[in-house]
Amino acid sequence: MKDTAKHQGLRNQLVKLLAEKGIYDTNVLNAMNAVPRHLFLESGFQDFAYQDTAFPIGAGQTISQPYTVAFQSQLLQVKADDKVLEIGTGSGYQTAVLCKMGAKVFTIERQNELYRKTSVLLPKLGYRPRVVSFGDGYKGLPNDAPFDSIIVTAGAPFVPQPLLAQLKIGGRLVIPVGDEKQVMTLLIRTSETHFEQHEFGDFKFVPMLEDKNR
Numbered sequence: 001m002k003d004t005a006k007h008q009g010l011r012n013q014l015v016k017l018l019a020e021k022g023i024y025d026t027n028v029l030n031a032m033n034a035v036p037r038h039l040f041l042e043s044g045f046q047d048f049a050y051q052d053t054a055f056p057i058g059a060g061q062t063i064s065q066p067y068t069v070a071f072q073s074q075l076l077q078v079k080a081d082d083k084v085l086e087i088g089t090g091s092g093y094q095t096a097v098l099c100k101m102g103a104k105v106f107t108i109e110r111q112n113e114l115y116r117k118t119s120v121l122l123p124k125l126g127y128r129p130r131v132v133s134f135g136d137g138y139k140g141l142p143n144d145a146p147f148d149s150i151i152v153t154a155g156a157p158f159v160p161q162p163l164l165a166q167l168k169i170g171g172r173l174v175i176p177v178g179d180e181k182q183v184m185t186l187l188i189r190t191s192e193t194h195f196e197q198h199e200f201g202d203f204k205f206v207p208m209l210e211d212k213n214r
Contacts, residue, residue, distance in 0.1 A: 154208035
């Protein structure tokens with residue numbers, strides 16, 4: 001597994017495209033310029049890794065389009081050493097971006113095939129999230145809560161209450177909500193009982209399934 005000057009050049013072009021599409025957070029752009037996306041893809045897709053496109057990664061899941069990764073990451077407003085909970089480890093690419101942004105990442109995956117693969121791949125590539133867990137993302141990781149922010153990388157039909165409960169006051173939950181298509185939703189916890197909600201348009205994700213670990 002190599003990361004060459006050619007790959008870096010392609011990442012530079014991708015980051016330029018993301019900036020043109022409205023991504024302005026330099027922490028996000030720098031992280032995506034540093035993380036070798038091609039190493040998180042099956043070999044048949046590696047030549048296309050720096051296109052702004054989603055690709056299958058097995059187990060019926062996908063690696064998100066780079067713009068989607070950047071958009072969600074930007075909404076989190078990650079600061080160094082923030083505790084971030086990621087629901088849906090998937091390929092590990094979003095996890096790596098968050099690690100590169102300086103977050104202490106706690107990530108959970110419901111597909112055993114992906115969990116086993118990614119829990120080995122991430123440290124092999126030099127990314128060390130605090131926790132890589134196999135389990136039901138709807139339940140979050142209550143033993144590690146509270147979190148500065150939570151990111152959900154699958155389409156949820158509703159906002160799971162356990163995730164809201166695991167946010168710090170002032171914390172941010174970024175979640176695509178909907179069935180056929182999803183509305184990117186940001187919830188900011190303003191007090192023990194109140195959340196401020198913002199919506200950012202339609203996106204398309206694989207579904208977040210409850211109690212479907214396998």
